[in-house]
Amino acid sequence: MLVKRAKLSWLERLYFPALIEGFRITWRHFARTLFKKAITMEYPEQRWVVPPGYRGAPYLVKDTENNTKCVSCQLCEFVCPPKAIRIVPPGKDGPKADLANAEKMPLEFEINMLRCIFCGFCQEVCPEEAIFLQEDYSLVGLTRAEMIYDKEKLLELGGVHQGPIRKWDKKLKDAEAQEAFPIKNN
Amino acid sequence: MDWDFIIFSVIKIVCAVIALLTMVAYSVLVERKVSAFIQDRVGPNRTSIPWIAAIPVIGPFLVRLGIFQPIADGVKFILKEDFTPAHVRKIYFWLAPMIAMIPAFLTIAVIPFGSTMGKQSMVISDLNVGVLYSFGIVSLAVYGIVLAGYASNSKYPFYGGIRSSAQMISYELAMGMSVIPIFLFCGTLNLSEIIYEQSGGAWFVWRSPMTFLSFIIFLIAAFAETNRLPFDMPECETELVGGYHTEYSSMKFALFFLGEYAAMIAVSSLMVVLFFGGWTLPLFGLNEPAETIWMGILHILIFITKMLFFMVVFIWVRWMIPRFRYDQLMDLGWKRFVPLAIANIVITATWLWWTA
Numbered sequence: 001m002l003v004k005r006a007k008l009s010w011l012e013r014l015y016f017p018a019l020i021e022g023f024r025i026t027w028r029h030f031a032r033t034l035f036k037k038a039i040t041m042e043y044p045e046q047r048w049v050v051p052p053g054y055r056g057a058p059y060l061v062k063d064t065e066n067n068t069k070c071v072s073c074q075l076c077e078f079v080c081p082p083k084a085i086r087i088v089p090p091g092k093d094g095p096k097a098d099l100a101n102a103e104k105m106p107l108e109f110e111i112n113m114l115r116c117i118f119c120g121f122c123q124e125v126c127p128e129e130a131i132f133l134q135e136d137y138s139l140v141g142l143t144r145a146e147m148i149y150d151k152e153k154l155l156e157l158g159g160v161h162q163g164p165i166r167k168w169d170k171k172l173k174d175a176e177a178q179e180a181f182p183i184k185n186n
Numbered sequence: 187m188d189w190d191f192i193i194f195s196v197i198k199i200v201c202a203v204i205a206l207l208t209m210v211a212y213s214v215l216v217e218r219k220v221s222a223f224i225q226d227r228v229g230p231n232r233t234s235i236p237w238i239a240a241i242p243v244i245g246p247f248l249v250r251l252g253i254f255q256p257i258a259d260g261v262k263f264i265l266k267e268d269f270t271p272a273h274v275r276k277i278y279f280w281l282a283p284m285i286a287m288i289p290a291f292l293t294i295a296v297i298p299f300g301s302t303m304g305k306q307s308m309v310i311s312d313l314n315v316g317v318l319y320s321f322g323i324v325s326l327a328v329y330g331i332v333l334a335g336y337a338s339n340s341k342y343p344f345y346g347g348i349r350s351s352a353q354m355i356s357y358e359l360a361m362g363m364s365v366i367p368i369f370l371f372c373g374t375l376n377l378s379e380i381i382y383e384q385s386g387g388a389w390f391v392w393r394s395p396m397t398f399l400s401f402i403i404f405l406i407a408a409f410a411e412t413n414r415l416p417f418d419m420p421e422c423e424t425e426l427v428g429g430y431h432t433e434y435s436s437m438k439f440a441l442f443f444l445g446e447y448a449a450m451i452a453v454s455s456l457m458v459v460l461f462f463g464g465w466t467l468p469l470f471g472l473n474e475p476a477e478t479i480w481m482g483i484l485h486i487l488i489f490i491t492k493m494l495f496f497m498v499v500f501i502w503v504r505w506m507i508p509r510f511r512y513d514q515l516m517d518l519g520w521k522r523f524v525p526l527a528i529a530n531i532v533i534t535a536t537w538l539w540w541t542a
Contacts, residue, residue, distance in 0.1 A: 022506035026224045033223040040228045 050135040055118045057136040058111060059158030060151065061129075063166075067098035068155060069130035072106040076122035076131055084115035085122060101172040109151040113139050129163055198310050202294055209490075210447040211256035217501045219252060224505045230255040260440075268436035271338075278337035283434065283441035286330025290448035292323045297455045298378045300465050300486035301475040308465075308486060309378060316377040317369070320456060321362055324411060327449060328354040331413075331420055331430045334442070338433040346429030349512065350420035353410055356519040357417075361407035363527035364400045367534035368460055371397065377459050387468030390461045396534040401461045403523050403530070408453040410519065413446060415504040419512055454496035458489065465489040 011017060041048065050056070063069050072089045088108035097105040120133050136157070141147040149157070215230065222229030230252035238254075239245040248254070270279065296316040300308030313319050328351055335347015368390055369375060372383040384390060390397040410417040421429030431442045458464060465485040466473050510518070 019507065023502075026502065026506050029226055030220070030223045033226050033228075038223070038228045039226045042228065042231075 050137070054135060054137075055120050055133040057113060057118070057139055057157075058116065058120075058122055058131050058133050059136075059149075060109060060131055060154040061158040061161035062155060063099075063161060063163070066160075068105050069099070069128050069161065070106055070109065071097065071099070071102050071128050071130070072104045072109075073127065075125045075127065079121045079125045081119060081121065082115045082117050084112045084117075086110045086112075099168045101175060102168050106151060109154060111149050111154060113141075113147045113149055114144060128167070129161065129165070132158065132161070134158065194306050195310065198306070198308070202299070202310060203291065206291065206294055206448060206451060207444075209451055210444055211260065213447050213451070213497050213501070214259065214443070215252055215256050216498070217504075218255070220498070220501050221505050224502075233258045263437055263440040266436040268438060271340075271433050273339045274433060275337045275339060278333050279433075280438075282330050282334035282337055283438045283445070284330070285333060286327060287441045287445035287448065289323045289326040289330070290445050290452050293320045293449075293452035294455070296320055296377055297452070297459060298381060298464055299455070299489050300482055303479055303482035307378070307475075308482065312376065312378055314374075314376045317365065317375045317380075317460075320377075320452070321358070324449070324452065325354070325358050327411075327445065330442075330445065334430040334434070335420075338430070340433055342426040342428070343430050343432045346420040346422070346426050346432070349422075350413065350430065353417065353419050353515060353519075354413075356516060357407045357410035357523075360403055360519055360523035360527050361411060363524065363531060364403035364407060365460060366527075366531045367396050367400045370531070370534050370538055377464075381459060381464035381466060384463040385466045385468075385473040387463075387466075387473070389463040394534075394537075396530055396537065397461070399526070399530050401457075403527055404457065404460070406518075407523065408457065409500070409503065410515070412449045412453055412500070414450065414500055416507040416510050417515055418509065419515060422509065424509070450497060450500050451493065454493045454500065455489075457496055458492040462492050464492075 060068070060070055072087060074087050074089065077083075077085045077087045086108070087106050087110075090104050090107045094104065094107055097103065099105070118133060122131050123133050134157075139147065219229040221227075231250045233252065233254040234245075234249040235254050235257075239249050270276065295310045296313050296319050298307070298309035298312070302308060331350040331354075332347045335343045335345070335350070338344065368380065371390070371393070372380055374380065374383075384393075391401050392398065409415075413420050418429075420426075421431065423429075426432070431439055434442060465488050467488050
């Protein structure tokens with residue numbers, strides 16, 4: 001391809017107009033930054049507003065009655081592309097679930113934040129709405145072990161989910177209603 | 187043996203080198219700050235030392251100004267891993283940074299940075315061929331860069347070295363010839379005497395159109411000599427990665443950096459001495475050599491202020507004008523400035539002969 005070069009005038013070939021224009025522009029920016037403000041956001045003090053739908057770190061949530069929502073179904077562990085999630089279910093004789101009527105809750109739940117790619121599949125696959133990608137984007141640790149978040153930490157960071165759906169409440173009521181229902185054993 | 191002479195010379199050398207190193211460190215800071223401001227950024231504003239930063243108002247202000255940043259930079263350079271790639275030619279690889287830095291420091295020897303302090307004149311060596319000496323030494327700097335390019339044994343540094351050899355030698359010519367009108371005017375090569383010649387306030391920048399032209403050519407050649415933008419062909423980040431110092435790390439890289447800034451300071455000082463009256467100021471009787479210590483210090487401060495002005499010019503221009511293409515650079519050197527400098531010499535000589 002042939003680039004057509006603009007013919008420069010005699011004055012332009014002296015470089016002086018370019019120099020003056022260059023100085024004008026740089027001075028404008030310099031003075032603006034010096035007397036007003038730089039456009040830089042100074043990070044630890046100023047933080048940007050996380051937009052809705054942002055995919056930050058995945059944390060476990062509790063419901064409004066302080067119950068762990070996770071029922072240890074292990075779907076997220078299965079779907080997790082980088083295999084960042086590790087769940088240990090309670091087993092046959094393990095502790096009971098927080099949620100009345102729920103079958104179980106995880107004994108251990110670990111997310112390796114170094115492996116996590118923040119894809120959001122765990123949130124998408126979760127049938128209990130127990131795991132959410134939240135707003136945290138700066139995860140810091142001094143060791144690798146520190147970056148593997150355990151269940152307590154995940155629950156603490158995750159906070160309370162204010163969802164209107166009380167799936168297990170409804171199930172419990174259904175079950176109770178079934179008990180109370182006069183069933184004729186013919 | 188003249189012990190007085192030796193002792194005072196050693197004191198002057200030590201002071202000058204310390205002052206030079208400090209100025210190099212802080213001109214790097216100024217470069218970073220100015221570039222940041224021109225690009226709407228903040229620049230270094232976090233480094234602090236515990237005690238000083240705790241002073242109520244001044245402390246945070248100094249931290250914001252980045253005053254302690256050069257210390258952190260220096261410590262970082264010393265502590266970094268000094269990596270020597272396997273493919274380099276070791277001896278030259280080690281030698282190059284030293285050769286790049288030393289000439290810039292040697293130039294300071296003949297620069298009169300002040301009038302007098304007591305009986306001592308404020309110049310390390312009052313050489314009567316001062317200008318020749320400084321041009322000779324400055325042109326040695328090219329060897330450091332060429333050697334670095336050669337010793338690195340890799341494409342980009344090699345290109346950088348080749349470019350710098352051509353560029354610096356071309357502009358040496360224009361630079362050398364541009365100052366000849368000055369010598370025609372004052373009839374001496376001694377830098378102190380050139381300052382005395384200008385002490386009346388008739389600085390060479392505005393004494394006549396010819397010397398003004400000399401100044402313009404000298405200034406532009408100085409950009410090329412010190413490898414600063416718009417003529418930084420040897421390092422040219424966009425084309426040559428880092429140019430001649432691509433393969434260097436740690437303190438060896440820092441020496442190149444030091445050398446570049448020391449060369450800027452040396453050339454700025456030369457410009458101040460040759461064209462801007464050195465330590466003189468045509469006000470309040472500051473034209474004469476100082477009689478008291480305080481006047482001596484004031485003269486040194488005047489010199490440093492003038493020099494810093496040119497440092498800021500060097501730094502500012504870097505962010506003002508885009509890099510020249512290599513052939514444009516050579517065109518400008520050989521087809522414009524060399525003929526212009528020669529014409530300038532002829533015209534000045536004719537003028538002086540006419541008016542004599």
